[in-house]
Amino acid sequence: xxxxxxxxxxxxxxxxxxxxxxxxxxxxxxxxxxxxxxxxxxxxxxxxxxxxxxxxxxxxxxxxxxxxxxxxxxxxxxxxxxxxxxxxxxxxxxxxxxxxxxxxxxxxxxxxxxxxxxxxxxxxxxxxxxxxxxxxxxxxxxxxxxxxxxxxxxxxxxxxxxxxxxxxxxxxxxxxxxxxxxxxxxxxxxxxxxxxxxxxxxxxxxxxxxxxxxxxxxxxxxxxxxxxxxxxxxxx
Amino acid sequence: xxxxxxxxxxxxxxxxxxxxxxxxxxxxxxxxxxxxxxxxxxxxxxxxxxxxxxxxxxxxxxxxxxxxxxxxxxxxxxxxxxxxxxxxxxxxxxxxxxxxxxxxxxxxxxxxxxxxxxxxxxxxxxxxxxxxxxxxxxxxxxxxxxxxxxxxxxxxxxxxxxxxxxxxxxxxxxxxxxxxxxxxxxxxxxxxxxxxxxxxxxxxxxxxxxxxxxxxxxxxxxxxxxxxxxxxxxxxxxxxxxxxxxxxxxxxxxxxxxxxxxxxxxxxxxxxxxxxxxxxxxxxxxxxxxxxxxxxxxxxxxxxxxxxxxxxxxxxxxxxxxxxxxx
Numbered sequence: 001x002x003x004x005x006x007x008x009x010x011x012x013x014x015x016x017x018x019x020x021x022x023x024x025x026x027x028x029x030x031x032x033x034x035x036x037x038x039x040x041x042x043x044x045x046x047x048x049x050x051x052x053x054x055x056x057x058x059x060x061x062x063x064x065x066x067x068x069x070x071x072x073x074x075x076x077x078x079x080x081x082x083x084x085x086x087x088x089x090x091x092x093x094x095x096x097x098x099x100x101x102x103x104x105x106x107x108x109x110x111x112x113x114x115x116x117x118x119x120x121x122x123x124x125x126x127x128x129x130x131x132x133x134x135x136x137x138x139x140x141x142x143x144x145x146x147x148x149x150x151x152x153x154x155x156x157x158x159x160x161x162x163x164x165x166x167x168x169x170x171x172x173x174x175x176x177x178x179x180x181x182x183x184x185x186x187x188x189x190x191x192x193x194x195x196x197x198x199x200x201x202x203x204x205x206x207x208x209x210x211x212x213x214x215x216x217x218x219x220x221x222x223x224x225x226x227x228x229x230x231x232x233x234x235x236x
Numbered sequence: 237x238x239x240x241x242x243x244x245x246x247x248x249x250x251x252x253x254x255x256x257x258x259x260x261x262x263x264x265x266x267x268x269x270x271x272x273x274x275x276x277x278x279x280x281x282x283x284x285x286x287x288x289x290x291x292x293x294x295x296x297x298x299x300x301x302x303x304x305x306x307x308x309x310x311x312x313x314x315x316x317x318x319x320x321x322x323x324x325x326x327x328x329x330x331x332x333x334x335x336x337x338x339x340x341x342x343x344x345x346x347x348x349x350x351x352x353x354x355x356x357x358x359x360x361x362x363x364x365x366x367x368x369x370x371x372x373x374x375x376x377x378x379x380x381x382x383x384x385x386x387x388x389x390x391x392x393x394x395x396x397x398x399x400x401x402x403x404x405x406x407x408x409x410x411x412x413x414x415x416x417x418x419x420x421x422x423x424x425x426x427x428x429x430x431x432x433x434x435x436x437x438x439x440x441x442x443x444x445x446x447x448x449x450x451x452x453x454x455x456x457x458x459x460x461x462x463x464x465x466x467x468x469x470x471x472x473x474x475x476x477x478x479x480x481x482x483x484x485x486x487x488x489x490x491x492x493x494x495x496x497x498x499x500x501x502x503x504x505x506x507x508x509x510x511x512x513x514x515x516x517x518x519x520x521x522x523x524x525x526x527x528x529x530x531x532x533x534x535x536x537x538x539x540x541x542x543x544x545x546x547x548x549x550x551x552x553x554x555x556x557x558x559x560x561x562x563x
Binding site: 151 | 429
């Protein structure tokens with residue numbers, strides 16, 4: 001479904017990711033783990049078209065999306081839930097949902113979809129007319145996810161969804177990601193929380209200073225001595 | 237803020253008052269009508285500027301350039317005998333077109349940089365008007381001696397009195413309010429706000445940010461040119477010194493004081509900053525002109541301290557639109 005080949009991205013002269021190749025099949029849930037500054041967010045942003053690609057290709061289904069602008073990529077069904085949530089603070093919760101479905105011109109359809117989202121995330125119904133900026137961090141994360149789902153994504157990419165959340169909320173967010181995956185949406189998850197990510201991911205890649213150093217199933221990586229030491233904090 | 241009466245009634249009442257007041261009192265007072273017309277012109281201008289600054293969050297410090305473009309285009313066409321009703325759409329198109337071309341390079345800039353470049357553009361337009369003597373008659377302004385901006389003809393009569401212009405301007409103010417209101421509550425208007433709130437998130441939501449910004453920019457330019465065209469016909473004279481950087485800043489100040497992104501707020505800002513000094517000028521005598529800027533400064537400081545969101549802040553779409561019953 002998503003094929004990344006030899007992708008390199010640089011900020012000026014500083015290479016952020018170097019010749020990264022990876023793929024996602026339809027219906028999969030794949031995690032990318034790595035330390036701060038390893039290039040995880042850069043990778044997701046390159047797929048989304050937010051940062052320019054230096055070389056390499058990104059193919060989604062049959063389209064070469066690395067040549068497209070970000071808004072067009074989003075309309076292909078490649079949707080990102082950005083790091084730090086980035087809800088529209090001075091718009092209401094409902095308006096935020098509507099913005100997610102911006103490409104959908106049928107208002108009735110958008111309305112029905114927004115109501116589905118409120119069923120999935122009851123807190124968004126309670127807060128429907130509240131400005132998004134007044135929500136708690138966890139609620140904003142729910143809203144950001146729901147807004148992403150409003151775009152009817154085929155591939156949903158999460159950038160650090162657990163960042164800055166309480167342990168209870170982190171648990172909930174991962175539960176939601178699992179549910180979304182079970183609904184048949186392909187998921188790419190970028191996380192610092194390696195343990196949780198590897199537990200829910202079918203496959204995972206380890207990204208170190210811009211290169212992929214390991215690729216295996218989530219379960220195998222959880223048992224990998226290197227991963228244990230570097231990312232799970234388990235001495236072996 | 238809860239109003240004691242419903243909004244449609246309030247609006248109808250205000251409209252009725254605007255329509256009849258010249259007959260009840262002050263209709264014979266040309267100065268009161270002059271101030272009312274001036275407020276109307278500035279309202280159209282500020283509603284236009286509000287689309288870029290208020291809705292889309294693009295700080296424009298050279299908006300007077302488009303007022304000037306509208307006014308000069310109207311003056312030049314009118315001197316050559318083109319009718320007002322043909323001049324008007326041409327001015328709007330020229331204003332929108334120039335605005336589009338300006339947007340191509342400058343909309344790639346953000347925040348402060350956009351402000352600086354628009355400021356420079358405003359000065360460029362003024363300097364061009366000042367120096368292309370062949371077209372604009374330079375600092376002496378248009379029309380030249382012996383020329384005349386033709387009168388506006390409507391259903392067989394000519395508009396030549398201030399009261400005629402009062403109703404003409406009122407009609408265009410209503411149009412500007414209506415267009416602003418429709419825009420604010422449209423899908424496009426929502427995209428404007430989303431871009432102001434978070435450009436990256438807007439792009440990730442599938443909004444073609446560059447194009448939507450350009451549309452906002454062009455529409456506001458059209459408002460500016462429209463106001464300029466009417467002004468040129470009303471006053472019958474255009475010269476470069478009307479379009480200084482200071483005037484552009486003044487427009488931004490009106491929006492900030494009234495409440496960015498809120499139509500009512502913008503109108504209130506215009507009334508306060510245009511109307512009150514003019515009214516005080518007549519009551520306190522010509523001496524007051526010197527204190528105008530002092531009062532202006534005090535008002536700005538007071539607003540920033542006590543109501544940084546403006547006198548009537550944008551409520552960002554009220555609740556009744558979204559209750560389940562209403563849907």
